[in-house]
Amino acid sequence: MNARSKTKAYAEEVALNTKIEVRKRDVERILSAIMNNSNFWKIVQLSEEPVPVVAELIKIMERDGFVAIEGDQIKFTDDGKALCKDEGIEPLHIHSCPTCSGRTVILDESLKEPYDKFLELHVERPEAIRQYDQAYVTPETTFSRIALADSRGDIRNKDVIVLGDDDMVALALAITRLPRRIVMLEIDERIVDFQRRKAKELGLSNLEVRRHDLRKPLPEDLLGQFDVFFCDPPETVAALAAFVGRGVATLRGMGGAGYFGLTSSESSFAKWRRLEQVLLDKGLVITDIIRNFNEYVNWGYAEEMLAWKLAPVKVKPTENWYYSSIFRVEVVNEIPVSNEDLTDSDIYNDAESSTV
């Protein structure tokens, strides 16, 4: 086997074992990431590849003597280094902007006061629990979403709905007092209670909080009533289609906008393409994709998730490692969306999901 085909052969083996579409280029990305960092979670983050793919590749490269696991460090052996050299793999050089962390927007003077207020409240927020597949973003991420949407004209005097709000976007929006109306739907009673209580304490009359299971049809009175939606759906094609569909159903139609996140850790680019096709089929145009915009705070149930079981090294992540890209979509073709009940359909799992 010549060097050129080694990464290709590994791609094929990993694809076979994980049932995920994996190509030579994906293997190369993981090798580049191992050159940059020896921590499993950092390798996942830098490679922007699904957790099961990264774990499987490391496992078989260890078997073949190209990778060694020393304590909790993942490193190339001399043979591994030679392989990288043969295949022309280079370490990653990331030129991310240190001011905005690559988000394109900053929390400038006009957002400072509401952001400080939000930070005060945030320390009291309920912790992420596994029952609802939760993992929330940093307060800076939540406010950066608002800065981005405001830069697109999607906040001031607009009617905004937040579908599932572990990230406290609705509460943050209410604190800015910029939207005309904010409605938030969430299944977790703890989050519903927290936002309701804080809204009352701060006199945020523009925020309406409702307990609702998004697998169930949306309440009729919310259909076609909003300018903008935010959501953070599970990443199977079926779940993303269903949740974005719910979002589109709440919009007034043409020109309505939506924001949601999509990771590389749970979704290969092959899956991204299928998800993008779903968006276009719903009459949406994709207007922004900003890589790794959303930074998630490490959650308490790390050791219970599949990713932990897959990890070749059982070391808890110390730094945040789970990121997602933000998508902005806008309605340019009105296509009817259904409001069906999804309670009994299994839309949450596929081969690439590992943090549930």
Added chain:
Amino acid sequence: MNARSKTKAYAEEVALNTKIEVRKRDVERILSAIMNNSNFWKIVQLSEEPVPVVAELIKIMERDGFVAIEGDQIKFTDDGKALCKDEGIEPLHIHSCPTCSGRTVILDESLKEPYDKFLELHVERPEAIRQYDQAYVTPETTFSRIALADSRGDIRNKDVIVLGDDDMVALALAITRLPRRIVMLEIDERIVDFQRRKAKELGLSNLEVRRHDLRKPLPEDLLGQFDVFFCDPPETVAALAAFVGRGVATLRGMGGAGYFGLTSSESSFAKWRRLEQVLLDKGLVITDIIRNFNEYVNWGYAEEMLAWKLAPVKVKPTENWYYSSIFRVEVVNEIPVSNEDLTDSDIYNDAESSTV
């Protein structure tokens, strides 16, 4: 007519007159932009709407007494202000990062030396001419493309092709000495000569410059030979499909990546959606869309272009106003692309193009 339907009615009238898909939301974006700035070119830039749409809306709102043109300033009359208030239109608040200008990446220490060298050469570059529909980006933009592509692992030790290179991406890449091979194709002999001469003077042996008309089939020896392509295609659906298709034809297949720009000034979001469908149909996933990444230097033939004829105020732009978003795509499905001759097909014009 109630206030709610006024912007809708204008959208319909502008759509009828321009043959471009225009919605209420597009009209709102232009009104927001007029609240921010009174210069025609800045209004186009801020609204992110096609030039013909902005020009037509201003014309009919002037007719109806909502907009007044005072000297070279475009302003709302009192009636216009009342209309905006009734419809809940707010000025734009853009929170763009001042460090990276919203590009996500910076030209850090590792790129400083080649960038300085590039700046020295750039002053001698040939000017943009109308014959080839040219408009080139700032040197900072050219290098920011390299910073972005390097952050995605698309530069070091890679084989890169640049299809049409008014922006001097190939020369800039050669100066970094990071790619393994760089090939540049360009129709304009002045640019071919300039890059060839500079490559020789600087001993940049990794850069190969060829004069080629991209409407003609690609030379056979360049098909399937590259990891990454850059191009900056004309923005009709047919031209973008053809140029991106050429790019894909040069790639080694799965995992190959491409970069190109797309404006709002020449393309409505409705057209963006059709273009995105073309990308997915070619087996590509869209991995990044960074708004207004590319800043174009005002070109010398402004008064000859259609946009000038359309402009309600004949004042030359003093600041750069023409921006485009950068798209990164990656091959996740190998779909055969044709290499046909397009010399005799009219792929350059549609209702939305105005700067040719």
